[in-house]
Amino acid sequence: MKRTFLVFITMIMVAAAASAQSPSSVVDKVLAAIKAGKAVSASYSVASAHGASRGTLVMSGKKFRVLASDIKCWYNGTTMWAYSPATDEVNITTPTAADLQMTNPYSVAQNFKSSYIVSKGGTSGGNYTLRFTPKKKSNVKHLLVTVSTSTWLISKAVIVENSGNKTTITINNYNRNASATAATFEFNKNQVPPGTEIVDLR
Numbered sequence: 001m002k003r004t005f006l007v008f009i010t011m012i013m014v015a016a017a018a019s020a021q022s023p024s025s026v027v028d029k030v031l032a033a034i035k036a037g038k039a040v041s042a043s044y045s046v047a048s049a050h051g052a053s054r055g056t057l058v059m060s061g062k063k064f065r066v067l068a069s070d071i072k073c074w075y076n077g078t079t080m081w082a083y084s085p086a087t088d089e090v091n092i093t094t095p096t097a098a099d100l101q102m103t104n105p106y107s108v109a110q111n112f113k114s115s116y117i118v119s120k121g122g123t124s125g126g127n128y129t130l131r132f133t134p135k136k137k138s139n140v141k142h143l144l145v146t147v148s149t150s151t152w153l154i155s156k157a158v159i160v161e162n163s164g165n166k167t168t169i170t171i172n173n174y175n176r177n178a179s180a181t182a183a184t185f186e187f188n189k190n191q192v193p194p195g196t197e198i199v200d201l202r
Contacts, residue, residue, distance in 0.1 A: 039059065041178035045170050058185075060184075063075055067191060074187050080093050080099075081187035089198075092199065093201045116132040126148060143157060
């Protein structure tokens with residue numbers, strides 16, 4: 001879960017750039033945009049040695065919703081609902097700050113600049129690559145994000161682990177002006193299988 005969100009934030013940071021800027025300044029811009037409450041959305045696919053999944057993400061300020069093949073999650077700024085197909089349950093929690101560091105894209109983004117060194121990795125065929133290297137020892141060697149120089153939208157992000165394993169994330173759609181209401185970030189029983197057990201852990 002954390003890995004998927006981390007890469008999503010990388011993508012959003014890059015897509016927020018309207019012209020060639022220092023990679024670090026893009027991080028500041030996306031944090032300001034998210035804090036302003038602008039809704040952004042994207043659909044994505046993830047492929048790794050462990051399998052594949054696809055889903056959608058909607059964010060507005062500190063609120064978010066993820067609907068994916070391996071998990072569904074809603075957070076309205078106070079309460080989180082998380083559905084796991086493995087248990088066929090929806091767990092309701094009031095997440096702590098530590099919990100949000102693992103799941104909330106906004107929280108991950110806030111710590112991104114202090115955790116990663118951002119550099120330009122090269123230009124080729126109308127695209128350029130940004131490289132995100134962890135400042136501290138990690139199982140992640142680096143993240144590589146490919147960006148179109150004509151649209152400034154990402155086409156691909158790759159997590160390269162020290163073990164050599166790679167996880168590739170592809171963006172299928174991205175919308176900086178997504179339509180979202182308060183209900184977008186509230187649990188919707190129609191988005192989980194009928195009869196799913198609801199477990200309130202608050």
